[in-house]
Amino acid sequence: MSRFFAPPENIKNNLIHIDGQEARHILKAMRLVENDKVVVFDGTGREYKGFIKETTPKSLVVEIVSTKRPKRESSPEITLAQAVPKKEKMDYIVEKATELGVENIIPILSERTIVRLEKNAVSKKVARWRNIARETSKQCGRTNIPEINDVQKFYNVIDGINNFDLALMACLSEETIELKMALPGFELGKIIVFIGPEGDFTPEEIVMAKNTNCKLVSLGKRVLKSDTAGLYVLSVLNHEFSR
Helix, strand or coil, X not given: CEEEECCHHHXXXXXXXXXXXXXXXXXXXXXXXXXXXXXXECXXXXXXXXXXXXXXCXXXXXXXXXXXXXXXXXXXEEEEEEECCCCCHXXXXXXXXXXXXXXXXXXXXXXXXXXXXXXXXXXXHHHHHHHHHHHHHHHHCCCECCEECCCEEHHHHHHXXXXXXXXXXXXXXXXXXXXXXXXXXXXXXXXXXXXXXXXXXXXXXXXXXXXXXXXXXXXXXXXXXXXXXXXXXXXXXXXXXCC
């Protein structure tokens, strides 16, 4: 059964109103018509089964038959603070991190981040990443959509580290411990994972993180690229906290 997205404000009185790009996709690309059955999720955890009640050239209405709020996974809420890599690699990171269940992604600029974005370019890229997260959530069966934050400076994110129950920084410091050694005793709560640029975090940034009780972790014998490192950590955390 085809699966689509509609924001909560478009769902009223047992009806779901869909327009814009999603409606064009349903009507033009998927070629669905009245009475076709569909599944719609609203990004907050609710999922609806219904059928297309009526259509116009640019919109459609779905009548809800049943509503389900899937049981939330008993696993930590993970935020990925990812240094923005070159080219379009962030697109890939957002897509795969969404598939791996991350709750929040904070694109960060650190001292060694090569990418320098103009204000207009930043807003366009963030909008693109949010669209990728939404489309990936639709494809992989998620009922919520990870939040893609605005691009932030590394030190601004560090300032808010007390909002998390566990903070991890993947880096090449000699003071790192194995990733799995940083996890014993932790069950549920909020985790933030810092992933640096290709040149790693600077010594000053590492000290800053350490002083905020962020655990410095190693990702093994090999030096991973920035766009691999975060996905590696998310995969390990999924394994460790799977129920």
